[in-house]
Amino acid sequence: MKPPAPARLDRGFFDRSVHAVAPDLIGATLLVDGVGGVIVEVEAYHHTDPASHSHGGRTERNAVMFGPPGHAYVYRSYGIHWCVNAVCEPAGEASAVLIRALAPTHGLDRMRARRGLDDARLLCAGPGRLCQALGITKTLDGAPLDAPPFVLLARESTPAIVAGPRIGITKAADKPWRYGLAGSRFLSRPFRAG
DNA sequence: CAGTGGATGCTCT
């Protein structure tokens, strides 16, 4: 017997608190046009969190965060990189999970060509790196995660998850809202005691 | 391995 195909995550998966969705995304598989891998690192940004782009209210850039869950919020970081989030919670709550690192499993050659690197460990180890490897840009801002070019597959077992402070922020920097797959070689940075 | 600084462009005040 052929094992059952992994379930696709539907929009209902994201229609929960960002603090529930974020750790549940660890171990899920994210693909864009067939290129991607297993999510090993994420960060949660709640609308009541001063570090969240949505904290100051709706603007042109963060408008997608105020829309329905299960969609991609893509923004430009430091003028150079793209970063991708999954919008969570009921529409209007404006919370999202930043996807920070993948363990590459699909389309390694295309990732290497886009990144100009051979080392699999560095292809998707960081939010800007993974967007470059998967070809994610502003054109996917607002796109649903349960339709092409995205594929999002549920994990098939519950992994060991570690948590710690988020990276690269100055506000609410003490909150332990970064989640990672314990022991993964593909994290953007190691977890302190994990 | 740790720390520093430059690149680079858009958003918001």
Next chain:
DNA sequence: GAGCATCCACTGT
């Protein structure tokens, strides 16, 4: 005009 949810190259141990 300031401030970034980053990355890379370079320095010094």
